[in-house]
Amino acid sequence: MLKVKGLKVAVEGNEILKGIDLEVNKGEVHAIMGPNGSGKSTLANVLAGREEYEVLAGEVLYNGQNLLDMKPEERAREGLFLAFQYPVEIPGVSMSNFLKTALNELRDHHGQEKLDAMEFFALMREKLKLVNMDEKLLSRSINEGFSGGEKKRNEIFQMALLEPKLAILDETDSGLDIDALKIVSKGVNQLRSQDNAIIIVTHYQRLLNYIVPDFVHVLVDGKIVKSGDKGLALKLDEQGYDWVKDNVSEPVAA
Amino acid sequence: MEITDIKQWYISNFELFEESLNGSRETPFHEVRRSAISKFSELGFPTPRHEEWKYTNVAPMLEHKFKLPTEVAKVPKEVLRDFTFDTLKENLVVFVNGLFSEELSNIALNSDDIIVSSLRNAMVNHADLVYKHLGRYVSFEDESFTALNTAFTNDGTFIFVTDNKVIEDPIHLIYISDGDTELVSHLRNLFIVGKNSQVKIIESFHSLSDTTYFNNLVTEVFVDECAIIDHIKLQEESINAFHISNSQVQQERQSVYRTVNIDLGGGLVRNNLNVLLNDEHCESHLFGFFLGQGTQHIDNHTFIDHAKPHCFSNELYKGILDDKARGVFNGKIIVRPDAQKTNALQSNKTLLLTDDASINAKPQLEIFADDVKCTHGATIGQLDDEAMFYLRARGIGEEMAGAMLRHAFISDVLENIKIEEVRERMDAHIIERFTKALKS
Numbered sequence A: 001m002l003k004v005k006g007l008k009v010a011v012e013g014n015e016i017l018k019g020i021d022l023e024v025n026k027g028e029v030h031a032i033m034g035p036n037g038s039g040k041s042t043l044a045n046v047l048a049g050r051e052e053y054e055v056l057a058g059e060v061l062y063n064g065q066n067l068l069d070m071k072p073e074e075r076a077r078e079g080l081f082l083a084f085q086y087p088v089e090i091p092g093v094s095m096s097n098f099l100k101t102a103l104n105e106l107r108d109h110h111g112q113e114k115l116d117a118m119e120f121f122a123l124m125r126e127k128l129k130l131v132n133m134d135e136k137l138l139s140r141s142i143n144e145g146f147s148g149g150e151k152k153r154n155e156i157f158q159m160a161l162l163e164p165k166l167a168i169l170d171e172t173d174s175g176l177d178i179d180a181l182k183i184v185s186k187g188v189n190q191l192r193s194q195d196n197a198i199i200i201v202t203h204y205q206r207l208l209n210y211i212v213p214d215f216v217h218v219l220v221d222g223k224i225v226k227s228g229d230k231g232l233a234l235k236l237d238e239q240g241y242d243w244v245k246d247n248v249s250e251p252v253a254a
Numbered sequence B: 001m002e003i004t005d006i007k008q009w010y011i012s013n014f015e016l017f018e019e020s021l022n023g024s025r026e027t028p029f030h031e032v033r034r035s036a037i038s039k040f041s042e043l044g045f046p047t048p049r050h051e052e053w054k055y056t057n058v059a060p061m062l063e064h065k066f067k068l069p070t071e072v073a074k075v076p077k078e079v080l081r082d083f084t085f086d087t088l089k090e091n092l093v094v095f096v097n098g099l100f101s102e103e104l105s106n107i108a109l110n111s112d113d114i115i116v117s118s119l120r121n122a123m124v125n126h127a128d129l130v131y132k133h134l135g136r137y138v139s140f141e142d143e144s145f146t147a148l149n150t151a152f153t154n155d156g157t158f159i160f161v162t163d164n165k166v167i168e169d170p171i172h173l174i175y176i177s178d179g180d181t182e183l184v185s186h187l188r189n190l191f192i193v194g195k196n197s198q199v200k201i202i203e204s205f206h207s208l209s210d211t212t213y214f215n216n217l218v219t220e221v222f223v224d225e226c227a228i229i230d231h232i233k234l235q236e237e238s239i240n241a242f243h244i245s246n247s248q249v250q251q252e253r254q255s256v257y258r259t260v261n262i263d264l265g266g267g268l269v270r271n272n273l274n275v276l277l278n279d280e281h282c283e284s285h286l287f288g289f290f291l292g293q294g295t296q297h298i299d300n301h302t303f304i305d306h307a308k309p310h311c312f313s314n315e316l317y318k319g320i321l322d323d324k325a326r327g328v329f330n331g332k333i334i335v336r337p338d339a340q341k342t343n344a345l346q347s348n349k350t351l352l353l354t355d356d357a358s359i360n361a362k363p364q365l366e367i368f369a370d371d372v373k374c375t376h377g378a379t380i381g382q383l384d385d386e387a388m389f390y391l392r393a394r395g396i397g398e399e400m401a402g403a404m405l406r407h408a409f410i411s412d413v414l415e416n417i418k419i420e421e422v423r424e425r426m427d428a429h430i431i432e433r434f435t436k437a438l439k440s
Ligand SMILES: Nc1ncnc2c1ncn2[C@@H]1O[C@H](COP(=O)(O)OP(=O)(O)OP(=O)(O)O)[C@@H](O)[C@H]1O
Pocket: A011, A012, A016, A034, A035, A036, A037, A038, A039, A040, A041, A042, A043, A052, A085
């Protein structure tokens, strides 16, 4: 589904990603862990199409298409979804208008009829229930005045609504209490299927108790320095990143 | 063409205009007209050397010899459908090229207590009332366009509401321009609202073609004690039109004046909106939105005169400028020595969508009282990249996302249009303009 090869990315002249290789297949869940500033969000944003990032080298194939040539909206319509680490507040754009527009653009892209108002609200209600969100949020502006936890749940709500093929969750677990964490996990697990894939960026093992990953990667200073199974996440949780970092520096010193 | 020539052109037109006036020439107001034309002759047209006209150069207007309309042009009644509102019971006062159209108008209100009429008819039928107020509020001492308008005052809208009347249905004044002659109209409006009365007035300016014409509008508004006026002005003139508007509002004790001014059209637009808070406990709310595209030039000058204590004024003007459009905002607030406990808020925000678009924005606060609360702020910015990316990352196309964000930017102006259908219509028009701009 996703093949990242030798991806190097710079932001404002600084190289942040220094050669990323990553392959994600249908049905898989990958976790990406790593210290602050190592480039996890950069990777997530580049995959979603953020234009501020300059691709220096490498390629990304998404279902056989050259992902880097696609506009962000095209990627989204083709089933790529990014749950933002810091969802932006957009005063003046109501949630309901936003979601209706997004859904209809998606449906239009796939040759489906637009939803009428009744169908739209029925769908909203169903998905809101999934993430325990109040219907009142729909009449508010996007993320405006939402609490940290509400913003994260809102991301999962949008994911549930848009039913992506590849979901990238950037620290969706950070700042969530245990109940909210369960709600988010429920939303993600609902999406999980043979046809979909999920990339979870996280600092903590605790989310991975609920969403068990098939692979765990450690990103340090713009490179994936170690990959393994769910056991790796446990070890990182107990021992921190230093031991993997040390592993990396060895060949450099030699 | 020489500037003196064009000035002479207007002055010689005044002589022709005088001859065309019949009975109205015998009224005392005609003396006012004459002194106004000599004032105009003295002042001439403003140049950028004039402090109030620093950023707006009217030179392009002086290249045209605009003619006065002689008869009411025929336009089919169907065209009104695009300008009127389905869910409203409106009283329609319709003008074509600056002249009142009896045929297109539909005025249900009219009694001894409420007069809605063309000014031309009111000068005959309600002469005492009209002349008691006409020219009393606005001054042409240092304003050539007001002087010019006063000299040529002959038609416009007269609204009079006696004390203690609440009028539910809005009064809608529609100004249509059409034809291919380059015409000028000096529309003159006079709105007098009595004590404790309430009225909603919508003014809308439209054009049926891309004609070049000049609307030189003057509006006098008197809001008596405890009266409330809701005043909406929608300006959708032809892209080649010149639109100059001078409004003087005078508020008496405890009165409320709320206005929303939307400028979408016009090649060169200048609005002077002056509000005098002439007694205690008045409230004024001034909202504005202007959208400039192509080479449009839109200038809003507002002046709130806090003459008396305990008044509240709130002003929010927002602009979006695209292509090579230019905007001007000058928000003057005077708090006179007597006006203690004044509360005045002013905010002006502009989005510049291109490097070639520009805005000159200036708050101008002159405060002579010490116990007052005045705040002002002006910001100039671009569309928020992060917000744009968020919308696009959910599959919303760039064009649509841009339109949504621009629309969001002006939502706190538009939400002050309290008449739902009017607000929705404006919403739709503006969104259409946003997407059209991106396609071209
Ligand atoms: N727009 C930007 N401008 C300048 N520097 C940036 C920008 N975005 C990211 N960076 C820098 O790139 C590096 C990687 O940032 P990134 O957000 O990808 O890290 P992260 O691994 O997601 O960290 P965290 O765990 O704290 O979320 C950091 O040093 C950051 O300061």
